[in-house]
Amino acid sequence: MTVPALEAAGLRHSYGGGRMALEDAAFTVMPGHFTCLLGPNGAGKSTLFALATGLLRPTAGHVRIHGHDIALEPGKALARMGVVFQQPTLDLDLTVMQNLRYFAALHGIGRREANRRIEAELVRLSLYERAGEKVRALNGGHRRRAEIARALLHRPSLLLLDEPTVGLDIPARRTLIRHVHALCAGDGTGDDGDRIAVLWATHLIDEIDPATDHVVVLHRGRVRASGAAPAVSAAAGCATVAEAFDRLTATRPAKESSSIGEAAA
Structure with a gap:
């Protein structure tokens, strides 16, 4: 069952x-x-x-x-569980990649594995080309996709x-x-x-x-x-x-x- x-x-x-x-x-x-x-x-x-x-x-x-x-x-x-709250929680002054690497480190995911997972999630969410941009430069839709990518890194x-x-x-x-x-x-x-x-x-x-x-x-x-x-x-x-x-x-x-x-x- x-x-x-x-x-x-x-x-x-x-x-x-x-x-x-x-x-x-x-x-x-x-x-x-x-x-x-x-x-x-x-x-x-x-x-x-x-x-x-x-x-x-x-x-x-x-x-x-x-x-x-x-x-x-x-x-x-x-x-x-992965969570995306109503209020944005990304650090606006870090890049998308930096935000996701920080989250991965909190979950004990090694740098090489983290980079592999981050690339896979950003590609899946059509956001890979924005990985090096600061979150502050993204529009609302791209910020939300970055938050979803972050929430999926530990494979919930x-x-x-x-x-x-x-x-x-x-x-x-x-x-x-x-x-x-x-x-x-x-x-x-x-x-x-x-x-x-x-x-x-x-x-x-x-x-x-x-x-x-x-x-x-x-x-x-x-x-x-x-x-x-x-x-x-x-x-x-x-x-x-x-x-x-x-x-x-x-x-x-x-x-x-x-x-x-x-x-x-």
């Missing part, structure tokens, strides 16, 4: 004053799947990412990365991207989405040989491939539905993912929302 790349179960988190950011969130991301964590602003997507990456500890529930509970086995869990089998297209123009968004889909389609594998799984957080419907992607619809801290995009649409009684999203994120009784989520899972 295939172990999920990411499994969230009974996940709850509250901030000061008892404000609940997530409540009983549960879903899985399987190897080779491009899964969109879809929700409006304020739905709890960034909180969920902070829990999934170990930056926050849940009030209840757990997150497992390839079977490793991130709270109990953080080293093993994080070793299988799960890639998490939090609103990665924020601030990008339409052509850059499309290029980035195409590159990441290609990873799931077989261009990328982790050190363990598993096809890369992707969890892509977004509030933009047009970033989803309605035929092949999986979706997790998050609204007001609750998972309203999860599963293959066509199944989620059908369970919501809608013809498209966009219509399903509108219906699932409208104000509705909790019982009805729960039943839709179970049918689509």
Whole structure:
């Protein structure tokens, strides 16, 4: 039986004053799947990412990365994970190559092997010709691709991207989405040989491939539905993912929302 790349179960988190950011969130991301964590602003997507990456500890529930509970086995869990946060984290005054070599060194990857991996990732992301340029000189799309290349250097089998297209123009968004889909389609594998799984957080419907992607619809801290995009649409009684999203994120009784989520899972 295939172990999920990411499994969230009974996940709850509250901030000061008892404000609940997530409540009983549960879903899985399987190897080779491009899964969109879809929700409006304020739905709890960034909180969920902070829990999934170990930056926050849940009030209840757990997150497992390839079977490793991130709270109990953080080293093993994080070793299988690459992350691109919403806010850029590259050093603007270093070149692309310098940024990636520094990251590789932090992961204990030797210089020769690091150079080999860096070249392979930059070629795959159509960025090799910019390797010697300072990050400050790159446009937003190229910076995002450099961050993805960096996140893949230690060959994770799960890639998490939090609103990665924020601030990008339409052509850059499309290029980035195409590159990441290609990873799931077989261009990328982790050190363990598993096809890369992707969890892509977004509030933009047009970033989803309605035929092949999986979706997790998050609204007001609750998972309203999860599963293959066509199944989620059908369970919501809608013809498209966009219509399903509108219906699932409208104000509705909790019982009805729960039943839709179970049918689509």
